[in-house]
Amino acid sequence: MPTVTITVNGKAVTREVEARTLLVQFLREHLSLTGTHVGCDTSQCGACVVHVDGQAIKSCTTLAVQADGSAVTTIEGLADGQTLHPMQEAFREHHGLQCGFCTPGMIMTAVDFAKNNKNPTEAEIRQALEGNICRCTGYHNIVKAVAAGTAAMNG
Amino acid sequence: MTAHTGIGAAVRRKEDFRFITGAGRYTDDINRPGQAHAYFLRSPHAFARIKKLDTAAAAKMPGVVAVLTGADVQADKVGGLICGWVLKGKSGEPHKAPPHPVIALDHVRHVGDQVAVVIADTLAQARDAAEAIVVEYEPLTPVIDLRRALEADAPQVHPEAPGNLCYDWEIGTPKSEVDATFAAAAHRVSLDLVNNRLVPNPMEPRAAVGEYDRGTDELVCYSTSQNPHVLRLILCAFILGIPEHKLRVIAPDVGGGFGSKIFCYAEETVCVWAARKLGRPVKWTSDRSEAFMTDAHGRDHITKAELAMDANGKFLAMRVDTIANMGAYLSTFATAVPTYLYGLLLAGQYTTPQVHCNVRAVFTNTTAVDAYRGAGRPEATYVVERLVEAAARHLKVDPAELRKRNFVPPDAFPYQTPVVVAYDSGNYANTLDEALKLADYAGFPARKAEAAARGKKRGIGFSAYIEACGLAPSAVVGSIGAGVGQWESAQIRFNATGSVFVNTGSHSHGQGHETTFAQIVSDRLGVPIDQVEVVHGDTNRVPMGMGTYGSRSLAVGGSAIMKACDKIIEKGKKIAAHLMEASVDDLEYEHGIYKVAGTDKSVPMAQVAFTAYVPFNYPPGLEPGLEESAFYDPSNFTYPSGVHIAEVEIDPDTGITTIANWTAVDDFGNVVNPMIVEGQVHGGIAQGVGQALLEGAVYDKDSGQLLTGSFMDYCMPRADDLPSFNVGMTHTPCPHNPLGVKGCGEAGAIASPAALMNAITDAIGTEIQMPATPEKVWRAIQANSSAQAA
Ligand code: FES
Ligand code: FES
Numbered sequence: 016m017p018t019v020t021i022t023v024n025g026k027a028v029t030r031e032v033e034a035r036t037l038l039v040q041f042l043r044e045h046l047s048l049t050g051t052h053v054g055c056d057t058s059q060c061g062a063c064v065v066h067v068d069g070q071a072i073k074s075c076t077t078l079a080v081q082a083d084g085s086a087v088t089t090i091e092g093l094a095d096g097q098t099l100h101p102m103q104e105a106f107r108e109h110h111g112l113q114c115g116f117c118t119p120g121m122i123m124t125a126v127d128f129a130k131n132n133k134n135p136t137e138a139e140i141r142q143a144l145e146g147n148i149c150r151c152t153g154y155h156n157i158v159k160a161v162a163a164g165t166a167a168m169n170g
Numbered sequence: 171m172t173a174h175t176g177i178g179a180a181v182r183r184k185e186d187f188r189f190i191t192g193a194g195r196y197t198d199d200i201n202r203p204g205q206a207h208a209y210f211l212r213s214p215h216a217f218a219r220i221k222k223l224d225t226a227a228a229a230k231m232p233g234v235v236a237v238l239t240g241a242d243v244q245a246d247k248v249g250g251l252i253c254g255w256v257l258k259g260k261s262g263e264p265h266k267a268p269p270h271p272v273i274a275l276d277h278v279r280h281v282g283d284q285v286a287v288v289i290a291d292t293l294a295q296a297r298d299a300a301e302a303i304v305v306e307y308e309p310l311t312p313v314i315d316l317r318r319a320l321e322a323d324a325p326q327v328h329p330e331a332p333g334n335l336c337y338d339w340e341i342g343t344p345k346s347e348v349d350a351t352f353a354a355a356a357h358r359v360s361l362d363l364v365n366n367r368l369v370p371n372p373m374e375p376r377a378a379v380g381e382y383d384r385g386t387d388e389l390v391c392y393s394t395s396q397n398p399h400v401l402r403l404i405l406c407a408f409i410l411g412i413p414e415h416k417l418r419v420i421a422p423d424v425g426g427g428f429g430s431k432i433f434c435y436a437e438e439t440v441c442v443w444a445a446r447k448l449g450r451p452v453k454w455t456s457d458r459s460e461a462f463m464t465d466a467h468g469r470d471h472i473t474k475a476e477l478a479m480d481a482n483g484k485f486l487a488m489r490v491d492t493i494a495n496m497g498a499y500l501s502t503f504a505t506a507v508p509t510y511l512y513g514l515l516l517a518g519q520y521t522t523p524q525v526h527c528n529v530r531a532v533f534t535n536t537t538a539v540d541a542y543r544g545a546g547r548p549e550a551t552y553v554v555e556r557l558v559e560a561a562a563r564h565l566k567v568d569p570a571e572l573r574k575r576n577f578v579p580p581d582a583f584p585y586q587t588p589v590v591v592a593y594d595s596g597n598y599a600n601t602l603d604e605a606l607k608l609a610d611y612a613g614f615p616a617r618k619a620e621a622a623a624r625g626k627k628r629g630i631g632f633s634a635y636i637e638a639c640g641l642a643p644s645a646v647v648g649s650i651g652a653g654v655g656q657w658e659s660a661q662i663r664f665n666a667t668g669s670v671f672v673n674t675g676s677h678s679h680g681q682g683h684e685t686t687f688a689q690i691v692s693d694r695l696g697v698p699i700d701q702v703e704v705v706h707g708d709t710n711r712v713p714m715g716m717g718t719y720g721s722r723s724l725a726v727g728g729s730a731i732m733k734a735c736d737k738i739i740e741k742g743k744k745i746a747a748h749l750m751e752a753s754v755d756d757l758e759y760e761h762g763i764y765k766v767a768g769t770d771k772s773v774p775m776a777q778v779a780f781t782a783y784v785p786f787n788y789p790p791g792l793e794p795g796l797e798e799s800a801f802y803d804p805s806n807f808t809y810p811s812g813v814h815i816a817e818v819e820i821d822p823d824t825g826i827t828t829i830a831n832w833t834a835v836d837d838f839g840n841v842v843n844p845m846i847v848e849g850q851v852h853g854g855i856a857q858g859v860g861q862a863l864l865e866g867a868v869y870d871k872d873s874g875q876l877l878t879g880s881f882m883d884y885c886m887p888r889a890d891d892l893p894s895f896n897v898g899m900t901h902t903p904c905p906h907n908p909l910g911v912k913g914c915g916e917a918g919a920i921a922s923p924a925a926l927m928n929a930i931t932d933a934i935g936t937e938i939q940m941p942a943t944p945e946k947v948w949r950a951i952q953a954n955s956s957a958q959a960a
Binding site: 033035047051053060062089093094106113114117119137145148149150151152155157158 | 183185187188194195199374457458681848854855856857889
């Protein structure tokens with residue numbers, strides 16, 4: 016079995032994995048980081064989004080071996096202790112979540128988007144969230160949260 | 171004192187911290203020591219006889235613990251899945267209830283039906299072993315189409331249900347009277363409507379973990395359930411035959427339900443059964459493809475709907491004939507959805523004196539259909555509101571004006587409809603006026619002209635819906651076939667230092683009960699909101715309750731909490747009076763403070779609680795402790811209502827519909843947390859827009875294959891399909907529950923499909939069926955213009 020070394024939320028971990036292990040399985044099953052979710056089997060829903068070397072990717076469509084040597088940030092690694100990341104704070108303040116299942120993926124997508132889009136329009140935000148499905152919120156408050164979080168991150 | 175966190179305040183949610191930090195705990199996040207994984211082998215055929223099933227090779231595969239089949243289920247005397255609502259048809263006969271085996275025995279009846287289950291050390295091993303199971307099928311011709319199911323020569327899904335008929339049911343004014351009114355009416359309109367089949371698709375797929383403790387003979391079932399006690403009751407009393415005190419059902423964080431997680435399914439049954447049989451925890455998590463095939467679907471009606479009017483457009487009678495799809499098996503509450511949750515709402519917001527509704531429910535070789543957000547009420551609203559707008563076009567009367575002519579007037583409540591129910595309160599014209607203002611209805615002609623100048627077709631559509639929430643009262647619901655009561659429970663338990671547990675029998679899977687219920691208790695008992703812990707979803711921690719469905723949690727569960735608060739206040743009064751050496755009769759109480767009237771003496775609730783647990787200076791004869799339970803059984807449904815107005819713009823070259831404006835004004839009675847209520851409205855609208863524009867479960871009508879079996883083929887609403895919404899509210903309190911609340915969870919999904927389809931019809935001048943895909947809209951526009959050219 017291949018061995019992978021991945022820096023997850025700032026800590027290097029080395030594990031033996033079956034070659035077919037997906038990054039999301041590696042995170043959830045090998046490291047018990049269950050904040051990253053699985054909502055589909057066709058790479059459509061975005062519940063599984065994490066950052067690999069700073070970029071938002073779908074961890075259900077990435078093999079753990081592909082992330083070998085990379086730095087991965089998951090939703091668990093976003094807050095600084097009890098101090099929330101501005102995007103997390105924005106989701107709470109604007110009621111950008113209901114059941115919370117899509118939320119980790121939404122927030123990870125939004126953080127990456129905000130880094131590259133300092134002053135987005137509503138239409139740009141909606142387009143950026145195209146790969147993340149939420150069944151609860153109708154997106155209205157997620158869009159507000161992403162706008163506020165983006166402003167806070169770039170303010 | 172609790173103005174900023176009490177009833178009516180937009181308190182930020184207590185539960186959010188864990189969800190935004192990835193610390194939520196959903197069923198699939200739970201792993202038990204030594205657990206094995208279940209993988210279900212499912213039927214690739216819509217209808218087939220199982221000629222041979224050989225599991226020997228699979229059983230020898232690496233890591234396999236067991237391969238279990240329908241025969242094993244039978245041998246262990248595990249019962250079948252049940253439908254918990256006995257529906258009596260026109261003839262007085264109960265509905266046809268064919269067996270619903272947990273794992274198929276001799277026949278499979280829809281694509282995805284369980285054929286066998288492999289339990290192995292890892293999921294990958296279970297999946298690999300399932301490939302080694304040998305099944306020989308004799309494919310049979312399936313029946314997929316609703317109308318086809320009722321034809322004399324149609325294939326028969328179950329021998330127990332001749333003609334594929336589950337029941338033939340009617341309600342309302344006698345048919346002959348309605349027919350006579352129609353014959354004599356000045357105006358009649360008629361529509362053929364399809365209410366498309368939907369897949370609920372909560373983002374968290376269903377999952378279950380079963381665990382057995384040999385020492386205590388106790389079983390635990392972690393499950394993605396909306397109603398853990400109902401699941402426990404069904405599993406224990408009807409399927410597994412184990413005493414209720416030996417099964418603990420825990421529904422931890424649940425990632426959305428929308429109805430599909432009310433029901434008792436085969437998979438959790440197998441996890442519990444197999445955990446005991448094998449002596450190992452057994453875990454199953456649905457993947458999305460399985461969810462498409464096995465979660466109960468929603469809607470799926472075809473209807474002929476007619477409205478008769480007098481010369482002034484006064485509604486005289488409605489006649490509705492519906493065929494409803496049950497799928498291949500009856501899900502837990504399937505029979506009630508297209509009947510009592512549908513026919514009873516067909517009067518809408520109007521004074522239509524006569525309504526007759528006939529429903530035939532049929533079996534087909536498709537996934538079971540049951541309650542999905544709104545459950546029957548969206549279908550009813552769709553019928554009523556499409557008809558009303560067709561009537562307005564027919565009469566050439568403004569649709570808002572026609573509605574006002576026919577609304578139940580505000581002084582007519584309680585209002586008895588011709589379809590059993592009596593509406594509690596409402597002010598429909600007022601809500602419509604608010605919506606007209608918010609939507610700038612007066613400015614619509616100018617916007618339409620401006621769009622036309624750009625070559626776009628702009629349309630506007632209304633939906634004035636009525637909803638019935640919180641099925642009740644139990645005795646009445648029982649008399650029409652329900653298998654469970656419809657009350658809710660609450661328990662308030664003070665700790666000595668003043669913090670509080672609120673144990674509720676309802677369940678939160680996105681609704682924010684941990685916040686709203688805490689607001690109620692904080693407001694009533696004067697306990698700071700961060701000292702209130704709402705506990706739900708664990709049958710060993712909360713009293714028996716009915717769970718969450720039908721927008722009932724606040725109206726019924728919240729009312730139970732209010733009752734429990736009252737009991738606490740009453741008991742506390744005795745303690746406070748003793749502490750202040752006053753008479754109980756002289757005490758006043760407000761927001762957690764007891765006062766002796768006309769003095770400055772007062773005692774806060776926290777001191778009362780402490781005294782109750784450290785009863786050194788205590789009223790003689792009074793029991794120590796401060797803990798009260800309450801059960802609340804409402805005297806009626808609640809009837810939220812509202813008006814949604816959709817404004818669309820259609821590109822005639824592509825058929826693409828863009829939602830230009832969405833206005834919703836809802837009357838939910840009193841509101842505990844407006845932020846959460848608005849969020850519920852947003853989410854509901856999105857699901858309704860999904861139904862009207864994007865979603866639809868499609869089966870191949872010959873093979874019965876589910877063509878829309880993934881998010882690649884089934885179009886879920888995404889952020890860029892939707893606009894932001896204008897949400898307003900009016901407040902006519904519910905007169906019969908202590909909070910004056912009506913329920914808000916389903917309103918958006920109930921109102922929105924009709925509003926959107928009415929807007930599209932207004933824009934293109936043709937009736938089309940949902941979902942209004944660009945292709946359908948484009949074809950309708952083309953057909954229109956060639957008709958005009960001819
Ligand atoms: S789990 Fe759905 S996109 Fe990754
Ligand atoms: S909050 Fe439930 S899926 Fe987005």
